[in-house]
Structure formats: structure tokens, C-alpha cells
Amino acid sequence: MPARRAKRKTYHHGALREALVTNALELLDAGGREAVNVREAARRAGVSPGAPFRHFPDRAALLAALTSEIGAEFRAFSEDAIARAGANPLRQFRAMGLAYIRYAIEHPRRFQLLHAETCTDPHALALFTRDAEAVALIARAQREGFLRAGPPEAVHLAAQALTYGLARMIVDGHLPRAGAEALAEQVLDVFGRGVAAPR
Amino acid sequence: MPARRAKRKTYHHGALREALVTNALELLDAGGREAVNVREAARRAGVSPGAPFRHFPDRAALLAALTSEIGAEFRAFSEDAIARAGANPLRQFRAMGLAYIRYAIEHPRRFQLLHAETCTDPHALALFTRDAEAVALIARAQREGFLRAGPPEAVHLAAQALTYGLARMIVDGHLPRAGAEALAEQVLDVFGRGVAAPR
DNA sequence: TCCCAATGTAATCATTGATTACTTTGCGTT
DNA sequence: AACGCAAAGTAATCAATGATTACATTGGGA
Numbered sequence: 001m002p003a004r005r006a007k008r009k010t011y012h013h014g015a016l017r018e019a020l021v022t023n024a025l026e027l028l029d030a031g032g033r034e035a036v037n038v039r040e041a042a043r044r045a046g047v048s049p050g051a052p053f054r055h056f057p058d059r060a061a062l063l064a065a066l067t068s069e070i071g072a073e074f075r076a077f078s079e080d081a082i083a084r085a086g087a088n089p090l091r092q093f094r095a096m097g098l099a100y101i102r103y104a105i106e107h108p109r110r111f112q113l114l115h116a117e118t119c120t121d122p123h124a125l126a127l128f129t130r131d132a133e134a135v136a137l138i139a140r141a142q143r144e145g146f147l148r149a150g151p152p153e154a155v156h157l158a159a160q161a162l163t164y165g166l167a168r169m170i171v172d173g174h175l176p177r178a179g180a181e182a183l184a185e186q187v188l189d190v191f192g193r194g195v196a197a198p199r
Numbered sequence: 200m201p202a203r204r205a206k207r208k209t210y211h212h213g214a215l216r217e218a219l220v221t222n223a224l225e226l227l228d229a230g231g232r233e234a235v236n237v238r239e240a241a242r243r244a245g246v247s248p249g250a251p252f253r254h255f256p257d258r259a260a261l262l263a264a265l266t267s268e269i270g271a272e273f274r275a276f277s278e279d280a281i282a283r284a285g286a287n288p289l290r291q292f293r294a295m296g297l298a299y300i301r302y303a304i305e306h307p308r309r310f311q312l313l314h315a316e317t318c319t320d321p322h323a324l325a326l327f328t329r330d331a332e333a334v335a336l337i338a339r340a341q342r343e344g345f346l347r348a349g350p351p352e353a354v355h356l357a358a359q360a361l362t363y364g365l366a367r368m369i370v371d372g373h374l375p376r377a378g379a380e381a382l383a384e385q386v387l388d389v390f391g392r393g394v395a396a397p398r
Numbered sequence: 399t400c401c402c403a404a405t406g407t408a409a410t411c412a413t414t415g416a417t418t419a420c421t422t423t424g425c426g427t428t
Numbered sequence: 429a430a431c432g433c434a435a436a437g438t439a440a441t442c443a444a445t446g447a448t449t450a451c452a453t454t455g456g457g458a
Contacts, residue, residue, distance in 0.1 A: 012423060012436060034233070039414060048438050050417080055436090059415065115371050150392065154385040157365075157374075161386060162357065164373070165364020172314050174363070175356075186353040187360060193349065194393020211405060211454060238445060247407050249448080254405095258446065 017055040017065075019045040024066045028109050033116070038062060063113075070110045077103055089137050090146075094188060097163040101184045104167035111171050115164075131156065148197045155195055162191055207245050216254040216264075218244040223265045227308050232315070237261060262312075269309045276302055288336050289345075293387060296362040300383045303366035310370050314363075330355070347396045354394055361390055 013019065023041040038059050039049045056062045081099035085092045104111040138152040147155070166184050169175040175183070212218065222240040237258050238248045255261040280298035284291045303310040337351040346354070365383050368374040374382070 010423085016436080037414065038416095049414085050439075051437050053416075053437095057416095115373070148392070150389050151385060154382070154389045157382065158361065158386045158389045161364035161368060162361050163364070164368055165360035165362070166356075168367045169360060169363055174314070183353070183356065186350060187357045190349050190353045190357045191390075191393065193347070194390065198397045209454085215405080236445065237447095248445085249408075250406050252406095252446095252448075256447095 013045060013047055013051075016045060016047060016051060020052055020055060020062060021065050021069055024062055025069070025110075028066065028113060029107070032109050033063070033113055036063060036066065067113055070107075070114050074103055074110070074114060090141070093134065093137075093159070094192070097159070097188060098181070098184065100163050101167050101170065102181060104170050105177055105180055108171040111167065115168075145197055147195050150195075158195075159191070162187065212244060212246055212250075215244060215246060215250060219251055219254060219261065220264050220268055223261055224268070224309075227265065227312060228306070231308050232262070232312055235262060235265065266312055269306075269313050273302055273309070273313060289340070292333065292336075292358070293391070296358070296387060297380070297383065299362050300366050300369065301380060303369050304376055304379055307370040310366065314367075344396055346394050349394075357394075358390070361386065 020041045023044040024036050026044070027036045027040060036059075038052050038056070041062065042049050042052050045051075052062065056065065078096060078099045081095045081102075082092050085095035135152050135156045138147060138155050141147040142149055142152060166175070166180075166187060170177055170180050219240045222243040223235050225243070226235045226239060235258075237251050237255070240261065241248050241251050244250075251261065255264065277295060277298045280294045280301075281291050284294035334351050334355045337346060337354050340346040341348055341351060365374070365379075365386060369376055369379050
């Protein structure tokens with residue numbers, strides 16, 4: 001209830017845990033993972049440096065909570081994009097990839113945290129949670145003649161790596177963000193024509 | 200000359216700068232970028248905490264020197280792989296991609312540092328230093344009928360993104376390192392068949 | 399030889415994470 | 429409605445690190 005950064009009237013904050021995570025998110029967006037620190041989050045919540053300890057045993061726990069929060073946001077973002085893509089599974093797959101890339105463009109620091117080596121949240125990576133399903137889909141499309149032959153696992157991994165690579169290149173500064181989305185669509189088209197069965 | 204971690208006989212270390220970078224590399228490999236700290240590097244060199252200041256104005260400078268060192272190593276690694284690939288440009292390109300991935304498997308922390316958003320070393324990224332040349336090569340292969348038609352810039356970016364994505368997936372823990380190289384070869388094959396002109 | 403610039407030491411300060419004892423609050427129980 | 433207790437925050441403290449300054453030592457060149 002009490003506004004962040006304002007002097008608190010009550011002894012108890014009321015929603016310190018949430019406030020800390022929110023403040024940590026601000027710090028992350030502003031300066032990356034290394035800029036996330038407990039004291040500043042506490043300061044912005046108008047609370048003493050020891051207070052966060054009641055909610056998070058250490059900095060890693062705060063980062064974990066932040067990661068979880070961001071994971072949920074990303075999942076919602078991704079699933080929304082899939083829902084908008086209609087019923088065609090291949091269109092859905094493409095939409096998921098583009099959502100991935102768009103999220104990386106819009107929230108690079110969050111993307112970075114979410115996919116860091118240290119992130120162990122199994123649900124954090126929406127793109128990688130339907131592997132078996134996606135591979136089966138690819139195998140079926142191959143049998144039905146829509147996709148050219150080849151090991152479906154490799155085709156799937158290629159699609160993942162391509163998407164992840166584009167997103168990562170943007171986040172890591174190897175691809176200018178301006179126009180990156182349009183470029184990404186071209187790249188996905190090249191790949192799509194590559195894996196499609198020759199007519 | 201004096202061994203690291205041993206008590207120094209002389210007042211002057213002799214090669215403190217190099218020793219600090221070496222120690223920083225150890226810290227990086229052991230615990231990632233965040234584990235690199237000036238004091239520990241100084242401690243391991245058997246030198247006081249203030250000594251590094253003579254060589255590096257701050258921690259960022261030490262990290263920059265470390266990055267530069269790693270960049271040179273990676274470049275040599277990559278160029279060696281290309282040299283071994285023979286004269287065929289397409290084979291060279293494939294060899295470069297595989298070298299990229301192999302380096303990521305062998306030295307994930309170094310790869311990570313080298314490709315971090317904060318890395319500004321323009322020569323650090325061997326894969327991305329011959330863009331115009333590679334695009335021209337692709338365009339020529341298309342004209343000569345080896346590759347199917349399509350915007351050569353997009354084909355080139357697709358190849359880059361695929362390679363970078365695989366390497367990054369390994370580094371970020373999204374792909375088990377065991378067997379990753381063989382898997383990567385399969386993926387590059389799928390891509391290669393995709394961009395190759397239909398026979 | 400001697401001087402001085404380079405290099406390392408010692409001491410110090412600020413920031414941050416972590417931890418403990420103490421204080422305040424407000425809710426559930428009676 | 430009063431009480432008591434658990435939850436939540438404060439204050440104080442310690443350790444580790446980065447940064448910075450004044451001082452000491454060394455060795456090579458004028």
C-alpha cells in the first residue's frame with residue numbers, strides 16, 4: 001500500500017517482499033544483474049538494510065525471486081503471442097520464436113537474467129518446455145510431406161538455436177536493435193524455406 | 200619470474216601485470232565473471248591489495264585486460280581451425296562455426312566474458328569480422344547455383360545466429376555439454392542442406 | 399655514484415552482504 | 429476488550445571488497 005520511496009507512516013511496510021522484488025527489477029533494467037543489490041532495494045522501499053533478511057536469506061534469494069517473477073512475465077508474453085497465431089502449429093512455432101526475439105529486444109536485461117547459466121527455474125524457458133511435442137510435430141510434418149526429410153531432433157534444435165541465437169545476439173550487442181525484428185523475420189523465412197519440402 | 204602464490208624474495212614482483220591477468224583467468228574459469236576480484240588476484244600473486252592499482256586503475260580495467268587476452272586466444276583458436284579446413288570457403292565457414300562451438304564447450308566462462316554485452320573489444324568476435332566478405336561469398340555461390348536464392352545478408356545472419364545460438368545454449372546450460380559437438384554437426388548439416396540449391 | 403621514476407606497502411574509507419539482539423506492531427485467543 | 433505472541437522492522441556490528449593516498453624500496457640510467 002505505501003508508495004515506494006516515500007517515508008512510511010507505519011512501522012510495518014505491509015508488502016515489503018513485493019516492493020523489494022519490484023525495486024530489484026528497476027535496478028536490473030537500469031544496470032544489469034550486477035547492479036541488483038539488497039541495500040539499494042531496501043533503501044528504495046524506505047526500510048532499513050537488515051529488513052530484507054526477513055524475506056530473503058541472501059542476495060541470491062532475491063535474484064531467484066526476481067528471476068521467477070520475470071519467468072512468469074515472459075511465459076505470459078510468449079503464450080499470448082502463440083494464442084494470437086491461430087491454430088496452425090507451424091505458425092504457432094514461428095510466433096513463439098518471434099515473441100522470444102521481441103522480448104529480448106524490449107527487455108534485454110530480463111532476458112539475460114532469465115537465460116543465465118545460474119538460472120535453474122525449470123519453467124523459465126517456455127521455448128524449451130515442449131521439446132517432445134515439437135519434435136513429434138516436425139516428424140509428422142515430414143511424413144505428410146510439408147518438411148523435407150532429416151532427423152527431426154536436429155531440425156528442432158536448429159530452429160531453437162536460430163531463435164535463441166538471434167535473441168542473444170541482440171541482447172549481447174552483436175546486432176543493432178533498430179530493425180532487428182524485421183531482420184529476424186527475414187532470417188526465419190530463410191530457415192523456413194530451407195526446411196520446407198521442395199515443391 | 201617468481202612463482203605465483205609463493206613468497207617473493209624481491210621487493211618488485213617483476214611481472215605483476217601478467218600475473219594478475221593469469222590469476223584473474225583462474226578466477227574466471229572457476230567462478231565466472233563475478234568471481235574475478237582484484238584483491239584475490241593480488242593475494243595469489245603474493246602482493247598487497249593496493250599494488251594492482253599501479254597496473255589497473257580499477258576492476259573494470261583488469262576485466263578489460265582479461266577480455267583482451269581471451270580474445271587473442273580465441274582468435275588464434277578460430278584461425279587455426281580455419282587453416283586446417285583447406286581452401287574451400289564453404290568448408291572454412293563450417294569449420295569456423297564448429298570452432299566457435301568447440302571453444303564454448305571447452306571454455307564456457309571465457310566465451311561468456313568475450314561475448315558479454317559489456318565487451319567492446321572490436322576484434323574479440325572473429326565470426327563477425329568478415330561480414331562483407333562472407334556475404335559476397337554467399338552471393339557468388341548463389342549466382343553459381345550452389346546455394347538457393349534469397350537475400351544473402353539474411354542467409355549470412357542465419358548462419359551466424361545458428362552458430363552463436365548453439366554456442367550460447369551450451370554456455371547457458373540449455374544443452375548438455377556431453378555430445379554437444381556431434382549434435383551441433385547434425386544441426387549444421389540440416390542448415391547446410393536447407394540453404395543448398397535443390398538438385 | 400646518485401637520483402628518480404617505477405613499483406609495491408600500509409593505512410584508510412566507502413559500499414555492500416550477512417548476522418544478531420532488540421523493538422514495535424497487530425492479529426488471534428480467551 | 430485485554431493479552432500475549434509471532435511476524436516484521438531497527439540498530440548495530442562484522443567481514444570482504446574496491447578505491448585511494450602517503451610513504452617506502454628498488455634498480456637502472458644520467
